[in-house]
Amino acid sequence: MTKAAWIGLVLLTLWAYQSVWAAGWVYEDSLNVLATTHPITTRPVTVASWYLTPTPAQAHGVSLMLHLIGGALVAAFAWRLGLHRGAAAAAVIWLLHPALTESVAYAASRGELLALIGVLGACLSATGGWWRLRNAIGIAAGLVLACLSKESGVVGFLLVPLTIAATGNQARPRWASPWWPVVSSAACVVMGVWWFGGLATVVNFGGTDFIKATAIGWREWGLLQAAAAHHWIGSYVWLTGLAPDADLDLVPVSLRLVSLAVLAVIALSAWRLRAKAPIAAFGLGWCLVALLPRFLVQMPQGYLNAHQFTVPMVGLVLATATAYDALDRWAQS
Amino acid sequence: MPARRNGPAVLLLLVALLLAARTRSQAAVWQSELSLWTASVQLAPFKPRPWINLGAAYVGAGRIREAQRAFIQARRVAALPHVPYWDRTTALQLTDVNLRTVNVLGQGWAR
Numbered sequence: 001m002t003k004a005a006w007i008g009l010v011l012l013t014l015w016a017y018q019s020v021w022a023a024g025w026v027y028e029d030s031l032n033v034l035a036t037t038h039p040i041t042t043r044p045v046t047v048a049s050w051y052l053t054p055t056p057a058q059a060h061g062v063s064l065m066l067h068l069i070g071g072a073l074v075a076a077f078a079w080r081l082g083l084h085r086g087a088a089a090a091a092v093i094w095l096l097h098p099a100l101t102e103s104v105a106y107a108a109s110r111g112e113l114l115a116l117i118g119v120l121g122a123c124l125s126a127t128g129g130w131w132r133l134r135n136a137i138g139i140a141a142g143l144v145l146a147c148l149s150k151e152s153g154v155v156g157f158l159l160v161p162l163t164i165a166a167t168g169n170q171a172r173p174r175w176a177s178p179w180w181p182v183v184s185s186a187a188c189v190v191m192g193v194w195w196f197g198g199l200a201t202v203v204n205f206g207g208t209d210f211i212k213a214t215a216i217g218w219r220e221w222g223l224l225q226a227a228a229a230h231h232w233i234g235s236y237v238w239l240t241g242l243a244p245d246a247d248l249d250l251v252p253v254s255l256r257l258v259s260l261a262v263l264a265v266i267a268l269s270a271w272r273l274r275a276k277a278p279i280a281a282f283g284l285g286w287c288l289v290a291l292l293p294r295f296l297v298q299m300p301q302g303y304l305n306a307h308q309f310t311v312p313m314v315g316l317v318l319a320t321a322t323a324y325d326a327l328d329r330w331a332q333s
Numbered sequence: 334m335p336a337r338r339n340g341p342a343v344l345l346l347l348v349a350l351l352l353a354a355r356t357r358s359q360a361a362v363w364q365s366e367l368s369l370w371t372a373s374v375q376l377a378p379f380k381p382r383p384w385i386n387l388g389a390a391y392v393g394a395g396r397i398r399e400a401q402r403a404f405i406q407a408r409r410v411a412a413l414p415h416v417p418y419w420d421r422t423t424a425l426q427l428t429d430v431n432l433r434t435v436n437v438l439g440q441g442w443a444r
Contacts (some may be wrong), residue, residue, distance in 0.1 A: 011351060016356040023364040027386070089345055096352035098359040105363035234437075239355050243376035246371060249415050314341050328341040 001088040010068065013095040017067075020060035027109040027244065032108040033059060045149045046111035059107040071095040073120040074314060078321050080127040081167065081279050086325030093317050098242055099235050100313070102306035106244075109307035110151030116310050119145030119156040123163040130164055131176035141203050143188075154192065155290045157185040157313055162289055166282040176179060193293045203296050216298060223256035225295050228304035230259035233266075234286075235306070236316050249305050263288065280322040286315030366390035374403075381411040381424035388431055400435055403429045 001009075025033065033050045035064040041047050075091035083090065094100070096289050103112045122142025125135045139160055146153025161182045168178055226250050235241045251259075270284035290312035294304050362372045370387035377383050388403035410416070411424035 009349070012353050016353040018357070019361045019364050024366075026363055026366050026369050084343075092345055092349045093352070096349055096356055098352065098356040099365065101356055101359040105360050239352075241376065242359055243373055243379055243383075245380060245386075245425050247377035247380040249417055249420070250377075250379055292350050324341065324345065327344075331337050331339075331341050 002089075005088070005322060006091075009092060013068065013071070014064075015176055016096055017064050017104060017133055020064060021057055023060055023105060023164030024056050026106065026203060028108045029056075029059075029106070030281070035158045043111050043148065043150055045114055045145060049110060049114065050107070054109070056107070059110075060105065063104050063107060063110050063113060066110065066117065067100065068093065070113055070116050070120070073117060073124065074317060077124055077127075077314075078193075078318060081282070081318070083279060083318070083321050083325045085328040086246060086321035086323075089324035090317050090321035093320055094314075097236070097313075097317075098239055099232065099306055101242065102244060102312065103310045112152065112307045112310040114149035115146045115153035115156075118142045118144070118149060118153055119159055119311055120314070121145065122156050122160050122215065126160050126163045126181070129170060129172065130160075130181055131172055152293070152308060152311065154189070158292065159286060160313075161185050162282070162285060166278065185288045196300050203298060213304055221298055222295055223253065223260060225257045225291075226259040226263055227251045229291050229294070229312075230262050232309040232313075233304065233316065234310075236313060241282070242306060244266075244306065246303075246305070257301075263291075277322060279325075280319045283315040283320075283322065284316065287312045290315065367394055379410055379413055379415070381407045381416060381420060381428075384410055385427050385431065388428075388435075392431075393436060397435055403433065404432045404435065408432075423442060 033053075037109050049062060050059070053062050071091050071094045073088045074094040078090040079087040103109050119142065122139045125138025125142060128135050130136060131141060143153070143156045143160070146156045164178065164181050191198055196202050228246070229242060231246055231248065231251075267288055270281045270288070271283070273281040291304070294308065350364045362368055367390045370390050372381055372382035376388050384391070384403050385405035388407060391397070391400035391403055405428075407424055407428045411421045411428070416424070
């Protein structure tokens with residue numbers, strides 16, 4: 001893509017989000033952005049960013065800027081994975097897809113944009129040789145940014161090893177066994193679980209005045225989250241159903257089972273494509289791996305929503321960009 | 334064949350324009366509480382929380398009669414069998430408080 005085309009893409013993104021400059025606080029902005037009174041939280045980076053943007057216009061402007069940075073990182077990541085023709089498509093889809101409107105136009109969900117930047121920064125560093133000091137620092141810094149922005153940033157500990165596995169055919173020193181990043185990530189996750197009070201506490205995270213997380217069976221929870229994941233994957237494809245509060249309780253058990261089957265088909269496709277279309281397989285795998293914690297951590301009244309789908313969506317964008325890359329290669333041949 | 338060579342670029346341009354138009358309309362939904370919850374009750378009409386939040390948005394806009402209607406609708410929806418009992422309990426409690434507040438004072442609400 002030419003320089004003029006990139007500038008055009010940025011201008012088109014600004015046009016698409018023009019309304020945010022006049023938008024006010026909505027939904028839980030007042031509970032989060034306005035009501036946070038001290039910076040010592042589990043999301044210090046996000047809270048600090050809220051402090052710096054006390055008015056709606058400032059808050060939305062910063063979120064839009066973070067979205068543009070996220071778009072640049074998605075394109076750079078696609079390029080580093082080898083999608084030299086598809087990187088532009090990845091940027092176009094990322095910057096303009098309506099499924100990301102909630103992350104961008106809803107100030108309270110800014111943590112997802114920051115976590116995404118951290119995760120992508122870490123994974124980009126991982127593509128250049130994780131054993132090099134500069135890259136190792138980049139991975140660590142990205143993961144710290146992700147985890148201090150939102151709890152969901154912890155998926156970085158799964159996605160960095162996945163990225164290393166997908167790009168692992170580089171020459172590396174003898175001591176740099178591919179197991180190092182896996183073991184290091186697993187150790188970080190185990191220590192994190194211990195820090196937050198053990199597995200039973202972490203997986204039963206959310207409760208309300210009327211329900212404890214332990215009151216919901218794993219089968220029921222898994223099927224509900226499968227329906228939620230299916231809903232947002234469908235929204236990515238069909239551009240519909242973009243409700244801030246989708247009614248997943250209305251989905252009958254039979255359709256929840258269908259959703260689970262869809263996720264299984266995606267997993268199977270990723271496995272079968274791993275040799276023929278490795279980047280597409282990586283993208284599908286990324287999506288499923290990034291969704292995994294949502295199945296493990298129970299939060300009644302907290303089914304997967306649009307802004308929580310931000311990091312998993314990177315995988316779908318990479319898979320789509322792979323298809324575009326192949327189409328462009330064919331057209332130019 | 335220039336048509337074949339330019340095809341992917343043209344396709345990408347069309348996709349970009351389609352996505353941009355859809356995103357522009359979706360971003361407008363997030364402009365205010367009223368626009369957000371009006372759109373939400375259309376997409377999830379059988380879920381109590383959007384109706385409660387729409388009622389709160391109406392109260393914020395000083396449209397008390399419409400707020401009452403939204404809270405009453407939230408009560409109706411909360412009684413539907415597919416609503417989990419914890420959502421129902423929360424919704425009924427909130428709508429009770431909100432309806433009482435709206436009826437007596439004409440302003441103020443809880444979420």
